[in-house]
Amino acid sequence: MNIKTRFAPSPTGIMHIGSVRTALYAYLVARHNKGTFTLRIEDTDQNRLVEGSVNDIIDSLKWLGLQFDEGPIYQSERKEVYEKYARELVSSGAAYEKDGAIWFKLPEDGKVIFTDIIGSRKIEFENSSQKDFVLLKSDGFPTYHLAHVVDDHLMETNPVIRAEEWLPSTPKHILLFKAFGWEAPDYAHIPLILGTDRSKLSKRHGAKGATEFRKDGFLAEAILNYMALLGWTPPSGKEILSLDEMIEEFDLKNVHIAPAVFDLTKLEWMNGEYIRKMSDMELTKRLQEFLVDHPAPEKIGPLVPLIKERIKTLADFVLLTNFITEEPEYDLSVFEKIKIVNQKQVLEKINEEMQKLGKDWKSDVFEKTFKDLATELDIKVGDMFQLIRIAVSGQSVTPPLFESIQILGEDEALKRVMNVAKKFPNF
RNA sequence: GGCGCCUUCGUCUAGUGGUUAGGACACUGGGUUUUCAUCCCAGUAAUCACGGGUUCGAAUCCCGUAGGCGCUACCA
Numbered sequence: 001m002n003i004k005t006r007f008a009p010s011p012t013g014i015m016h017i018g019s020v021r022t023a024l025y026a027y028l029v030a031r032h033n034k035g036t037f038t039l040r041i042e043d044t045d046q047n048r049l050v051e052g053s054v055n056d057i058i059d060s061l062k063w064l065g066l067q068f069d070e071g072p073i074y075q076s077e078r079k080e081v082y083e084k085y086a087r088e089l090v091s092s093g094a095a096y097e098k099d100g101a102i103w104f105k106l107p108e109d110g111k112v113i114f115t116d117i118i119g120s121r122k123i124e125f126e127n128s129s130q131k132d133f134v135l136l137k138s139d140g141f142p143t144y145h146l147a148h149v150v151d152d153h154l155m156e157t158n159p160v161i162r163a164e165e166w167l168p169s170t171p172k173h174i175l176l177f178k179a180f181g182w183e184a185p186d187y188a189h190i191p192l193i194l195g196t197d198r199s200k201l202s203k204r205h206g207a208k209g210a211t212e213f214r215k216d217g218f219l220a221e222a223i224l225n226y227m228a229l230l231g232w233t234p235p236s237g238k239e240i241l242s243l244d245e246m247i248e249e250f251d252l253k254n255v256h257i258a259p260a261v262f263d264l265t266k267l268e269w270m271n272g273e274y275i276r277k278m279s280d281m282e283l284t285k286r287l288q289e290f291l292v293d294h295p296a297p298e299k300i301g302p303l304v305p306l307i308k309e310r311i312k313t314l315a316d317f318v319l320l321t322n323f324i325t326e327e328p329e330y331d332l333s334v335f336e337k338i339k340i341v342n343q344k345q346v347l348e349k350i351n352e353e354m355q356k357l358g359k360d361w362k363s364d365v366f367e368k369t370f371k372d373l374a375t376e377l378d379i380k381v382g383d384m385f386q387l388i389r390i391a392v393s394g395q396s397v398t399p400p401l402f403e404s405i406q407i408l409g410e411d412e413a414l415k416r417v418m419n420v421a422k423k424f425p426n427f
Numbered sequence: 428g429g430c431g432c433c434u435u436c437g438u439c440u441a442g443u444g445g446u447u448a449g450g451a452c453a454c455u456g457g458g459u460u461u462u463c464a465u466c467c468c469a470g471u472a473a474u475c476a477c478g479g480g481u482u483c484g485a486a487u488c489c490c491g492u493a494g495g496c497g498c499u500a501c502c503a
Contacts, residue, residue: 007470008503009503010502010503012502012503040428043503044502044503045503046503047502048503057444074497099501101501102501103501105467123431124431125430125431125434126430129431130430131499132502133500133501134500134501136501137501138501140502141501143500143501143502143503144503145500147503148503164433164496165496165497165498165503166430166503167431167432167497167498168430168431168432168497168498168499169498189432191433192432192433192434192496192497194496196438197498198495199496199497200496200497215445220441227502228440228454229440229451230439231439233440233441235437237438237441237450238429239450239451239452256440257432258432258433258434259432259433259436259495259496260439260440262438263439263452263453263478265438265452265453266438266439266451266452266453267452269451269452270452272465276465281500308465309462309464309465310463310465310467311464313434315443320464337474342481344449348478366485367461367462368451368461370461370462371461374461376470379459381462382461382462382463384461384462385461385462386462386463387462387464388462389462389463390463395463396463396464397463397464398463398473399463400460400462400463400464402462411435
């Protein structure tokens, strides 16, 4: 059978992260079966249109690498088509006009039975539990129900892949296909993605759009990988897999039936995995593209090997390195993570030792000095170096300590330690 | 309210009649790095929603209940 899938968002806002998964699955099915993937814009509700949304959707798909073969097809440009078919139903007696709209007449008895691809589950709806519904609105635009049936028939979409919120209206669609004398497609209703409160993921949960994740420094491949696994397990059991590997392994039959909670922490972990896996050169390139207004893009490269294992998102690069160019802001709670009781005195001691080091500190001397000091003051070596790290940078995670000081310069490092020792614990 | 779907560690999940219920994230502890991170090892964590069956034996099959969620628009 010829496989044609489509992603059919309505342009009522930015491309939501949940839509990314729907688009991805439709894309994977098309590619796996050497079929066609189409983008269709469902802009039939004139009141809810949001300017810029189509661009955001297309940009998101492009960024993610989910290239469509056909479209975008705009439903708003096909009004006559829908009207023609709606009138056809009026002629055949399956629909009627009322208040300037065309309504579908729901059969009084009988039931609709279909098998959803997801979970191969058989689903039944009694016609008596359904009501007549609008096909063509009085403004001449079709409702989702009419537009879906007409378009997916004309486009020969099969299977129809959409979110599970559509499941309750599927009998309407199947009845419509039947009224037209058309064969209904197979349906795959993808379970919802939930927020931490287990309700449908939305902006209320802080759920962002695809392009916002991009702005936050997430990688397209990590987003794709994470979203794919939120509701699907590949037969190989792999957790990290590329788009090509997903295409190879994907089958709607392995998509889960239960909804899944979106977990940002795991996404961050996965993004970090992708960053660490990348070559230094590639990561440098990505950072330069990401940090468009970085004051010195040529200085990013040398820092990459130092921070690669410490960042989870591209945006973390800034957090990790801005202490080099900017005076850090100190927060007592960061110091409190170190289990040293008399931190002020230790800081003063560190300051003294640093003064004695003179100019051009050497790595081995530096390390021996503070290891000895730790022994002398009876504190853990790890805590000693961590305290220096925080005094110099204001942060508990930085590039390697000695390298950080080298980049910063001995004078500046010393100045900061002195300053901290003096002010502690009142910043 | 009506209709529908769902229910294994906190989260993502493996599991299709016999497993010490496995893995991943997170968390905790330890090791490597004389420092953070990375990496490695270990550990905590699911009476498989609950109650009945069927069976020698059930997370797995059947029935029921509860809870959660979704839909219930001339929105999609």
